Amino acid sequence: MIEAWSVADVRAAEHPLLAAGDPLMERASFALATIVARDVARRRSVVGPDGGRRDGRVTGARAVLLVGPGNNGGDTLFAGAHLVRRGMGVLAVLASEHVHGGGLAALRRAGGRVVELVPESGGEGGASRWGDPDPATVEDAVSRAVGADVVLDGLLGIGASGALRGPAAVLVRRLVEVLGARTDRDERGGDGSVRSRPWVVAVDVPSGIGVDDGTLPGTVLRADRTVTFGAAKPGLLVPPAAGAAGHGAVVEIGLALGADPAGPPGPAVRRLEARDVGRLWTVPGPEDQKYTRGVLGVVAGTPTFPGAAVLVTSAAVRTGPGMVRYQGPDDVARAVLAARPEVVPASGRVQAWALGSGVPAAAAGGAGHDEPDPGGQHARIRAALADAAGDPGGATSSGGPVPTVVDAGALSLLPDRCPPWFVLTPHAGELATLLQGRGEAVDRPGVEAEPLRWARRAHELTGATVLLKGSVTLVVGPARVYAQADAPAWLATAGAGDVLTGILGVVLAGHAARAVAEPGSVAELAAAAALVHGLAAERANPGGPISALDVAAAVPGVVCELVAAR
Template sequence: MRTAYRVETVRAAEAALMARLPDGALMQRAAAGLAGACATILGRVYGARVVVLAGSGDNGGDALYAGARLARRGAGVSAVLLGARAHEGGLAALTRAGGRVADDPFAVLARADLVLDGITGIGGRGGLRPDAVPVVRAARGSDAVVVAVDLPSGVAADTGAVDGEAVRADATVTFGAYKPGLLVDPAREYAGAVRLVDIGLGPHLPSVPELEALQHADVARLLPVPRVESDKYRRGVVGVVAGSARYPGAAVLAVAGALRGGAGAVRYVGPAGQAVLARYPETLVHAGPPGRAGRVQAWAIGPGLGDTPGVDEVLESDVPVLVDADGLRLLDPAAVRARTAPTLLTPHAGEAAALLGVARDDVEARRLDAVRELAARYGATVLLKGSTTLVADPRGDLPVRVNPTGTGWLATAGSGDVLSGLAGSLLAAGLAARDAASAAAYLHGLAARRAARGAPVAAHDVADALPGAWRDVIG
């Protein structure tokens, strides 16, 4: 599992570690890891042309010390000083190793093989300063590989927001712990490939991180496994309330996801029963209302629902409920908060914006803040879909989960309906709302990768790839 920590937490851990180390030792550890990563990227250090963009803080010091190490290995290293003052120790080390301060930053950037971004790092606020913007644009416009030191300059470490101009790195070398902005869009897009350098912070970091990203082994531990004595009812029955005369396909896709989610049976309720049975004859179909359809262990309601009633009745049930798409439009926060059983909301950015009463751009710019606010306001687990899918629990003391799987090809009509059915089925199989949402997002993204393989896919392709994704995860 990958974990990420806020800046203040990382700073506290660094201070605790530095108190036990000789002066400057921690920066040297960071510089050594950074130089090693750069050497790997370059392949051949001797004769390579490296430009260090150095701000005046410790981030600039890390970059200058790393530049000195590369210079000692035969690289031609030039420093472009962008802060009010240079880090004295780092600059002295660079000049002793044969590096130099560039007279013309644009000339050295035009010839560079690698550019180190050490302008602001994790302590930066807002976008780049005006004097740094043309230099960063020149670096990005060159043929050089751009490597960010700890975090791309200009992005927000704690939230992933990008306010103004920022460095777009090909790779980021981060120290001690991941920062939330490295895992959450829009900042994640600016970080490129991320490499973590261990500098010894682990024992000084708290046991509960700010963010966590599950991996195969974590998801495998969550997935339901039927026992010998299991039957379809013991494995759980998920009720799917979806589709309408106008959108029967949403019902088919939600059922497709549900059938592959671990529950023993799927009960479909709604007007699209014939379309569902034509594709999935194993489905238990009922015209409705939900309360008369039979016993279920969880409900998933909303995809393609239109104005079909049922949301209020489902919310009054005593089983876990997932609400998506059209089901979110008339959602009453008080009704959700009054529930004693778990509730899982699965909005995309536009739906989240409507629930919060803000603009969609605000949600997309600060996804981490939005998912936390939604979970707190509705007293529900929230899965915020998008380029970075996030899962927040209404308990504020649990880490937000960020989903690491997926592909841009997943942005296709109906894919969210498949996800709703899948997550609802995991709820019915007995997973907690936070775990059901996290595992569903992980499998959904992995299935999309398998189905796409670099080409466009439709939502039904993603559903068909779910068994293979499940097998991948459990090994």
């Protein structure tokens, strides 16, 4: 599992080490330089005599350091000194009046070059506090960065808040413009050789992201890799900032996060990995039979949208339950049975519900958009919600409260307060509608700009666990936040959410008693389902287009691999 800790928790863990004189910056900068050199060698790989590729030489490669104030700039400068000693040509661009003096001196002693960013209007300005380095305009700095093998973004660290400002902001905006405008033709030199774009490495975090909340308050130089120190930070896992972080690398510097019983209760954000889900998965034993393995009840689809019911039940059957029961209009049930004859089209006891996929939302007054109740599905969903909450006046399919997936149209039928074993699965637009109905002034772009904030707010307002679908899926439950980024971009396709509903319903059915007794476990179960969904999408057609039904078909193979590896 990947654990991301808040800035406050990291600072608290650093404090006793710094007070004791531990060389944290020395450890961090050496590890940073080692990772950068490894990446550069791989990018300069050559074809060997056997036809295979091997790492190229670091000697002669060029690095440009974008240096800001404080310890983050110090880490970058000390790393630059290590890179010089490995044979790289290193140029530091100072974008602040206050940079780390020790790091700057180390870079110079090693033989690195230094330029100081000056206004485009030119002029020497005043005397430099850094030993009169050469002046460089923004255009000079951008030109040198674009022509380098690697660029280290050390402008801001975790102590900063808000967007980049001043010369650093101007530099990054221009660099982003130039890199974004480059074409394949631009990358070919006059001799026909190919000049690749520079590899961008963010030092601790990409400068200017919301470190704790994952927001992007201004322009950010997107990294190919982020080398972070001590522990991952929430902004590296949470969208939209996660999209600017690239590949991750956590450098151990001796922080004892989570080891102190009097310290923070746990990480701010978690990300499950495959081995975590394999250990979590319910595997039947010799004493199990279909009623003990998890029975999922499904209310999905309408005569207008029967495909959603087919997708939910297909995914559910392939995830490995004891039984899937379907409730819905007769013509939809016939479509379900034509696709999945294992499904039981009758009511009966269930251990979890999957509700709402393919069902239109109810209007504020309770009527559907096009008809009072499409195929009677609103009434079935209301009864199932009451049953799942343990309402004595509800249905009796479960014999008590059971975990429930609430998707699409079922979101409009929720009670004011829900138990935490309800898992809401909106996309950004549906979450905005849900929040607006509870008095919040937010629209879809607002949710997309601050997804963690609004998923947390939905959890607070409803009491339910919230799974916000997206390129990074966020799950917010009692005292737990997960951020899963397991799916390819090709998964953004019609019906993919219905497949997730089916997978998640079966996962909850297999852990029904635990989900109700330990509400904090529901978020973990939802994150596990999101991981399986994403891996199935990749397995369905690696690197290419997929359909939702392809994803459902790939689920058994993914589950088999996860269980075998646990």
